[in-house]
Amino acid sequence: MKLALLLLTLLAQTALAGTHHFVQLDVQTTANRTKIANLIHMDQVIDGVAYSVVNQFDFDQLQKKVPKLIQNSHPMSEQEINGGRTPRPGFSDYEFPKGDEKFHTYDEVNSSLAASIKKYPSIATALNFGTTLEGKTIHGIRITKEGNRKSPYVTPGILFVGAHHAREHLSTEAPMGLIKYLLENYGTNARVTKLIDNRDIYIVPMLNSDGAMYDIKGRKYKMWRKNRRKNSGSSFGVDLNRNYSFGWGTGGSSRNPRSDVFMGPAPFSEPETMAVKKFVEEHSNLRMLLSYHTFSELILYPWGGKNEGVGGKDQETFVKMAKQMATHNKYKPMQASGLYIATGDTCDWAYGTQGIFCFTFELSPKSRWRGGFYPGAKVIDRVTKVNIIPALEMIEWAGDPYAVLRKRKGDNVSNGLKLFTY
Numbered sequence: 001m002k003l004a005l006l007l008l009t010l011l012a013q014t015a016l017a018g019t020h021h022f023v024q025l026d027v028q029t030t031a032n033r034t035k036i037a038n039l040i041h042m043d044q045v046i047d048g049v050a051y052s053v054v055n056q057f058d059f060d061q062l063q064k065k066v067p068k069l070i071q072n073s074h075p076m077s078e079q080e081i082n083g084g085r086t087p088r089p090g091f092s093d094y095e096f097p098k099g100d101e102k103f104h105t106y107d108e109v110n111s112s113l114a115a116s117i118k119k120y121p122s123i124a125t126a127l128n129f130g131t132t133l134e135g136k137t138i139h140g141i142r143i144t145k146e147g148n149r150k151s152p153y154v155t156p157g158i159l160f161v162g163a164h165h166a167r168e169h170l171s172t173e174a175p176m177g178l179i180k181y182l183l184e185n186y187g188t189n190a191r192v193t194k195l196i197d198n199r200d201i202y203i204v205p206m207l208n209s210d211g212a213m214y215d216i217k218g219r220k221y222k223m224w225r226k227n228r229r230k231n232s233g234s235s236f237g238v239d240l241n242r243n244y245s246f247g248w249g250t251g252g253s254s255r256n257p258r259s260d261v262f263m264g265p266a267p268f269s270e271p272e273t274m275a276v277k278k279f280v281e282e283h284s285n286l287r288m289l290l291s292y293h294t295f296s297e298l299i300l301y302p303w304g305g306k307n308e309g310v311g312g313k314d315q316e317t318f319v320k321m322a323k324q325m326a327t328h329n330k331y332k333p334m335q336a337s338g339l340y341i342a343t344g345d346t347c348d349w350a351y352g353t354q355g356i357f358c359f360t361f362e363l364s365p366k367s368r369w370r371g372g373f374y375p376g377a378k379v380i381d382r383v384t385k386v387n388i389i390p391a392l393e394m395i396e397w398a399g400d401p402y403a404v405l406r407k408r409k410g411d412n413v414s415n416g417l418k419l420f421t422y
């Protein structure tokens with residue numbers, strides 16, 4: 001009898017641990033926003049209201065620490081999270097839910113990269129970026145003319161990284177689309193050809209494959225954000241975009257392993273962030289970096305960890321670049337901390353320690369009412385397409401980021417650029 005009770009309690013706890021909640025929060029004042037940023041990730045902020053999907057632990061924290069700021073909440077059923085998609089038995093466990101199979105799994109990313117490298121050997125080579133916690137190779141691709149490949153690295157370089165966060169699957173699709181576009185247009189499109197001949201382009205579509213594949217395991221979405229670190233206690237995961245060293249742990253992240261914004265036990269405690277660090281430090285030719293995330297349709301630049309801007313000429317450069325890219329994808333350009341303070345992210349580190357002009361794109365959709373983290377495969381083409389020109393511009397700017405300040409409006413022509421279709 002006692003054993004049965006114990007089992008039941010354990011089962012109930014397990015079920016509870018997997019529960020997510022939708023929350024709507026009052027973040028009208030900076031003080032409230034700061035309080036909340038220390039507890040959770042805000043998926044979306046509109047007119048002083050934050051909307052988010054949080055795990056059970058984070059929800060408990062909100063109820064305990066800021067109960068008055070919760071305007072609305074409800075537990076999310078598996079059905080709500082999956083938007084009506086049902087698991088389809090008989091397929092590999094690691095496949096996207098029904099209807100979303102167009103998204104790339106880890107294996108599909110790898111086979112696509114391998115096929116590209118085979119097809120375009122003169123401009124594409126394999127990039128072994130590192131190894132995840134679970135031991136998967138983090139595959140990437142290097143795109144540049146053969147003559148640029150030898151070290152020391154002198155050809156101006158840029159790094160694109162997708163999927164720091166597990167459930168943000170579109171953040172893998174945008175770089176996958178960029179790879180396809182660059183390779184297919186080499187030799188026929190003058191702008192692309194010139195860029196590949198004169199730049200050293202590195203693209204890593206799925207950094208956090210452990211988390212991303214866990215998020216789809218069993219063909220059901222799970223709202224998973226972090227990597228799959230087994231923490232002390234019984235929780236899993238470190239928030240990789242709170243784990244970089246610059247300003248680590250000084251706001252907008254949590255020390256509690258059960259939180260979805262857990263910063264990790266130490267800066268760069270995770271092999272995935274360490275892989276970025278090592279790669280960037282070894283490639284002194286990198287001048288630009290783009291970290292893809294979802295969602296909200298934003299172009300974010302440093303600082304994320306403080307309210308002040310980076311200042312001076314660099315500030316002007318960031319603002320000008322962001323505005324120019326925004327004309328193409330129609331996203332909203334802003335300083336990362338404009339939403340709320342968060343520390344330990346990729347861009348504060350890349351800019352703060354390496355002087356790299358680093359952007360975070362929060363891709364589509366614009367809001368949780370258009371699908372949030374799981375907008376469906378139908379948006380892949382459009383999201384990929386509108387972010388091609390911003391990526392080309394960044395590749396161009398890697399040659400001399402400050403050149404953007406000298407260019408007259410309209411110089412950076414995108415007219416006549418042939419966009420691809422799948």
Ligand SMILES: [Zn+2]
Nearest residue numbers: 165168293294
């Ligand atoms: Zn993210």
